[in-house]
Amino acid sequence: xxxxNSNKKIIIFIAMLIIIIVATVSVAINIILPNIKYNxxxxxxxxxxxxxxxxxxxxxxxxxxxxxxxxxxxxKNARVGEYITFGKYEQDNDTSNGAEDIEWLVLEIxxxxxxxxxxxGLDSKSYHDAWVNVTWETSSLRKWLNSxxxxxxxxxxxxxxxxxxxxPAHGNPGYENGNAVNTPPGKLTQDKVFLLSxxxxxxxxxxxxxxxxxxxxxxxxxxxxxxxxKGNEWFTRTAGGSQQFVAMVNHVGAVAPGGLNxxxxxxxxxxxxxxxxxx
Numbered sequence: 001x002x003x004x005n006s007n008k009k010i011i012i013f014i015a016m017l018i019i020i021i022v023a024t025v026s027v028a029i030n031i032i033l034p035n036i037k038y039n040x041x042x043x044x045x046x047x048x049x050x051x052x053x054x055x056x057x058x059x060x061x062x063x064x065x066x067x068x069x070x071x072x073x074x075x076k077n078a079r080v081g082e083y084i085t086f087g088k089y090e091q092d093n094d095t096s097n098g099a100e101d102i103e104w105l106v107l108e109i110x111x112x113x114x115x116x117x118x119x120x121g122l123d124s125k126s127y128h129d130a131w132v133n134v135t136w137e138t139s140s141l142r143k144w145l146n147s148x149x150x151x152x153x154x155x156x157x158x159x160x161x162x163x164x165x166x167x168p169a170h171g172n173p174g175y176e177n178g179n180a181v182n183t184p185p186g187k188l189t190q191d192k193v194f195l196l197s198x199x200x201x202x203x204x205x206x207x208x209x210x211x212x213x214x215x216x217x218x219x220x221x222x223x224x225x226x227x228x229x230k231g232n233e234w235f236t237r238t239a240g241g242s243q244q245f246v247a248m249v250n251h252v253g254a255v256a257p258g259g260l261n262x263x264x265x266x267x268x269x270x271x272x273x274x275x276x277x278x279x
Contacts, residue, residue, distance in 0.1 A: 112278035118271050120219075123222060125265055136237040141269065145191070167194045172257050174198070185238065193273045195237040211255070213232060213234050
């Protein structure tokens, strides 16, 4: 009887020892080692070794602020002409799999900020909700971009990286040759999200081919014109032949200065914004 009790004690002791070992290994794997790797990644990042830090943050996945730090390093490494991902928006028209990462083309880097424009036409909206004289300042599309769109596409930490920027009221380059009177462009605004002007569409893209833009499946489902492989029309913020029209880029990438009726929703919305890289 004493021997049996002794064996039971040994078995219990071994079981407890195994539990302790498993718990210790689990703590090491899930807490201690990731924390060591995380601290090393942060040290590398702060010491200027962004590429090495990226590797560790990618391995850590969703651990602590790894995703945020990884995103910030990738943004800091952005170069003009490259695509970056920032924010999320429905694009494949399948809401069951969640919103997709937004791809942005880097147009300019200036004063620790990057100017970007979406790679694709993300939505189909009218420039304004009525066919009246309107400028970028008073357009319903400006209001939508800086309220519903920005709240949908970006989390609070992302929005902290988007500064309020001066958005010039550029004249229409199609009417600056002396042959016609330029439509009054409105006033300078301050926005976080905006559209490129027609002048900027010429400045940042060297050809029609570079200006061509495809709409997402979601935007097509919302009613924008669909020209298949050729591309899709996208709005600028510049007044067209009159303030009842808005200049746009057509499906082959040419700037159409006369523009589209501001109430029509057949062109896509290609948002632009500045991203603060000084963090």
